[in-house]
Amino acid sequence: MNVLFLAPNYPPEMQDFTRGLSQVGARVYGIGDGPVGLLSPKVQAALAGYRPGRLHDRDETLRAARSFGVAFDRVECLWEPFVELAADLRECFGIAGMPLDVARGFRDKELMKERVEAAGLRVPHHARARTADEVRAAAAKIGFPVIVKPIAGAGSADTFRCDDQGALEAALQVTQHVDEMSVEEFVDGEEFTYDTISIDGRPAFENVAWYRPRPLIARSNEWVSPQVVVLRNIDQPELAEGVALGRRVLGALGMGTGYTHMEWYRKANGEVVFGEIGARSPGGHLVDQMNFSSDVDLFREWARAVCWKSFEGRITRDYNVAIIFKRAQGKGRITRIDGLDEFLRKYGPHVATEQLLRPGTRRRDWKQTLLSDGFVVIRHPDLAATLAMADEFGAKVQLFAG
Ligand SMILES: Nc1ncnc2c1ncn2[C@@H]1O[C@H](COP(=O)(O)OP(=O)(O)OP(=O)(O)O)[C@@H](O)[C@H]1O
Ligand SMILES: [Mg+2]
Numbered sequence: 001m002n003v004l005f006l007a008p009n010y011p012p013e014m015q016d017f018t019r020g021l022s023q024v025g026a027r028v029y030g031i032g033d034g035p036v037g038l039l040s041p042k043v044q045a046a047l048a049g050y051r052p053g054r055l056h057d058r059d060e061t062l063r064a065a066r067s068f069g070v071a072f073d074r075v076e077c078l079w080e081p082f083v084e085l086a087a088d089l090r091e092c093f094g095i096a097g098m099p100l101d102v103a104r105g106f107r108d109k110e111l112m113k114e115r116v117e118a119a120g121l122r123v124p125h126h127a128r129a130r131t132a133d134e135v136r137a138a139a140a141k142i143g144f145p146v147i148v149k150p151i152a153g154a155g156s157a158d159t160f161r162c163d164d165q166g167a168l169e170a171a172l173q174v175t176q177h178v179d180e181m182s183v184e185e186f187v188d189g190e191e192f193t194y195d196t197i198s199i200d201g202r203p204a205f206e207n208v209a210w211y212r213p214r215p216l217i218a219r220s221n222e223w224v225s226p227q228v229v230v231l232r233n234i235d236q237p238e239l240a241e242g243v244a245l246g247r248r249v250l251g252a253l254g255m256g257t258g259y260t261h262m263e264w265y266r267k268a269n270g271e272v273v274f275g276e277i278g279a280r281s282p283g284g285h286l287v288d289q290m291n292f293s294s295d296v297d298l299f300r301e302w303a304r305a306v307c308w309k310s311f312e313g314r315i316t317r318d319y320n321v322a323i324i325f326k327r328a329q330g331k332g333r334i335t336r337i338d339g340l341d342e343f344l345r346k347y348g349p350h351v352a353t354e355q356l357l358r359p360g361t362r363r364r365d366w367k368q369t370l371l372s373d374g375f376v377v378i379r380h381p382d383l384a385a386t387l388a389m390a391d392e393f394g395a396k397v398q399l400f401a402g
């Protein structure tokens with residue numbers, strides 16, 4: 001089993017997927033940015049071969065792949081910008097896996113909504129717009145409030161809620177660099193994920209996580225300590241329609257084998273609405289949270305699924321798992337952390353990992369990375385207890401910079 005894995009070292013969670021591939025018996029070949037010497041020891045140990053290459057350059061990547069002189073059985077990539085490139089290479093090599101057209105449906109936010117809608121599923125009213133006038137026309141047709149966002153966006157970048165024409169004009173000013181926009185009806189409600197490891201389009205593993213608050217609010221207000229909560233009980237009636245929607249979306253988009261990460265909304269009246277989906281693993285340490293929920297290794301089980309169409313993880317769902325991201329007050333370097341010792345004294349046994357930036361470390365850009373200035377992961381069998389601890393952490397633990 002020869003696997004070409006694009007971007008084996010970065011983003012950091014890819015290192016564990018690389019490790020997982022080698023653990024299930026694959027010979028793993030990597031192409032990524034940066035010289036071999038900068039790969040983490042874990043990745044160096046797992047790779048049978050590596051070529052530095054600019055993944056933004058398709059032909060360079062293709063040449064690098066051919067230079068291994070190996071017949072690949074799989075080409076995989078879990079980093080959003082290059083999921084289509086992996087599909088493209090698969091077609092060049094004539095091997096199994098997600099075709100390019102299917103990969104596009106998981107990447108282009110308009111195409112994805114068209115396909116999901118064609119399957120009779122509820123998506124936000126939407127339109128594709130290439131010019132400012134097309135955005136204005138779409139907003140007029142859909143009606144305020146609307147969301148405008150890039151067709152191929154990530155991390156809520158250049159995404160705006162516009163309640164009226166004035167807000168729309170302001171959003172148009174600051175998104176002039178974006179080629180193509182998606183204009184959508186603003187869907188008010190709670191926001192969840194639906195994540196899977198699928199085999200031939202059927203989920204071998206399913207997960208639902210709850211965003212508190214909604215990502216756009218979390219990413220627009222620095223004072224918020226965003227939470228993502230992996231829910232232990234995904235069979236509860238409140239989630240049933242979302243899970244059913246998720247399964248049908250996989251069918252509508254032609255999912256085969258691998259990770260998916262979907263977002264969906266539940267309105268106050270109970271209606272569920274599709275948000276977006278990627279044919280990749282979720283970021284922001286959500287894979288770690290899913291692992292903490294059942295004490296499994298979903299890095300390795302993804303690898304087993306793509307290599308051997310098999311899944312051996314024991315999904316026990318013992319815990320709800322919350323991650324809480326912190327943003328420091330002030331600029332520059334972290335100077336102190338308040339309230340952490342007390343929190344750990346009270347709740348230590350429920351803390352799965354704590355990775356706040358320590359004094360002396362330079363602050364991260366909270367607009368650029370959800371990780372912000374660090375995070376804690378807590379877990380508890382009871383949801384109310386989990387949420388209470390998460391809220392207490394958000395309120396009582398404070399980082400300062402200066
Ligand atoms: N139609 C909508 N109605 C309400 N909120 C929306 C809508 N579209 C986007 N949002 C808000 O903006 C956020 C970012 O949008 P979306 O998930 O489509 O883009 P993204 O940048 O790819 O996201 P991610 O942060 O998952 O990478 C959503 O999580 C949601 O909070
Ligand atoms: Mg999103």
